[in-house]
Amino acid sequence: MRFTEQTEVKAVGDGWWKAASEAPTSFKVYVPDPVAGQIGGTVMMKDAGKPIQVAVRLKVQDRQVVEAEHLIWSNVNANSLANLQTSRPACSQRCRSGPHVREGDRNGQHDRRAARHGRHARDA
Numbered sequence: 754m755r756f757t758e759q760t761e762v763k764a765v766g767d768g769w770w771k772a773a774s775e776a777p778t779s780f781k782v783y784v785p786d787p788v789a790g791q792i793g794g795t796v797m798m799k800d801a802g803k804p805i806q807v808a809v810r811l812k813v814q815d816r817q818v819v820e821a822e823h824l825i826w827s828n829v830n831a832n833s834l835a836n837l838q839t840s841r842p843a844c845s846q847r848c849r850s851g852p853h854v855r856e857g858d859r860n861g862q863h864d865r866r867a868a869r870h871g872r873h874a875r876d877a
Contacts, residue, residue, distance in 0.1 A: 795809070
């Protein structure tokens, strides 16, 4: 399994996780991608009593985690903390079913489909 922290490859079990001082708070956003066999997310935690934001990604193949990575943002702006206490309700709702963007199609046809519906791709 490949494990990275702050883009640096490390041995599984090494790194920041050993020293985390508090488990994730009520701010948690998870984004599964079953087509790619991945899940990403971001949570608020504490390290040495100070708030940090942690982004994670796991990749699964044949029911085994084959990649795990995380990025840590420790310079959380005090003014932003009010927005990072709890996740917005829409972040925990299931996505509507319908056409999904295929791998390799994220910029081309997706942009054209969004334009046909009067939206910018970033809003689609």
